[in-house]
Amino acid sequence: MTRVCTKVREVLPKLPLGVQILAGANRQAIAVALAAGLDFIRAEGFVFSHIADEGQMDACAGSLLRYRKNIGAQNILVFTDIKKKHSSHEITADLSTSETAKAAEFFSSDGIILTGSATGVAADPYELNTVKQEVKSPVLVGSGITANNVHLFAKASGLIVGSHFKENGIWSGNLCPQRVNDFMNKIHDLKGSSLWP
Numbered sequence: 001m002t003r004v005c006t007k008v009r010e011v012l013p014k015l016p017l018g019v020q021i022l023a024g025a026n027r028q029a030i031a032v033a034l035a036a037g038l039d040f041i042r043a044e045g046f047v048f049s050h051i052a053d054e055g056q057m058d059a060c061a062g063s064l065l066r067y068r069k070n071i072g073a074q075n076i077l078v079f080t081d082i083k084k085k086h087s088s089h090e091i092t093a094d095l096s097t098s099e100t101a102k103a104a105e106f107f108s109s110d111g112i113i114l115t116g117s118a119t120g121v122a123a124d125p126y127e128l129n130t131v132k133q134e135v136k137s138p139v140l141v142g143s144g145i146t147a148n149n150v151h152l153f154a155k156a157s158g159l160i161v162g163s164h165f166k167e168n169g170i171w172s173g174n175l176c177p178q179r180v181n182d183f184m185n186k187i188h189d190l191k192g193s194s195l196w197p
Contacts, residue, residue, distance in 0.1 A: 019033055080112060082112055
């Protein structure tokens with residue numbers, strides 16, 4: 001992963017870049033980001049345990065941030081999924097998404113990521129607006145963004161787009177330059193409209 005990220009950094013020396021290593025490998029992601037000169041990681045399981053498709057994920061905020069400091073990677077931002085996709089949150093069902101976001105912010109998350117229930121499933125626009133009112137941290141949307149619904153997420157601090165950029169919108173497909181161009185044209189159109197803040 002370090003080798004791949006280093007090559008991407010060489011090709012894109014000035015673009016903000018980050019990495020996520022799945023199955024809760026957040027410490028490994030911090031190490032890769034530091035070695036490759038990346039700017040951020042996407043961390044799952046930062047606050048509140050949950051059951052993911054990989055199994056039990058325990059909260060890691062304290063240990064992850066101590067590790068980041070110990071290896072001298074304080075410049076690496078940690079964007080954190082809350083109520084993460086592909087997971088059951090029954091053990092924290094008494095906590096709202098906003099309460100979870102506030103906890104992540106309290107534990108020094110550099111940004112909150114909202115998702116739908118699975119890859120390619122959009123987050124709830126109402127939840128985005130609610131969380132944005134409750135926290136000062138940046139709030140990103142990390143799944144289900146398409147050219148057809150991006151206007152619903154205009155208040156997000158950032159968008160993580162993956163599946164929509166692939167052939168037929170399938171995450172495992174090849175990158176489709178036409179879909180990327182169409183999406184970016186939609187963004188440019190929205191930025192000139194009243195729909196974009």
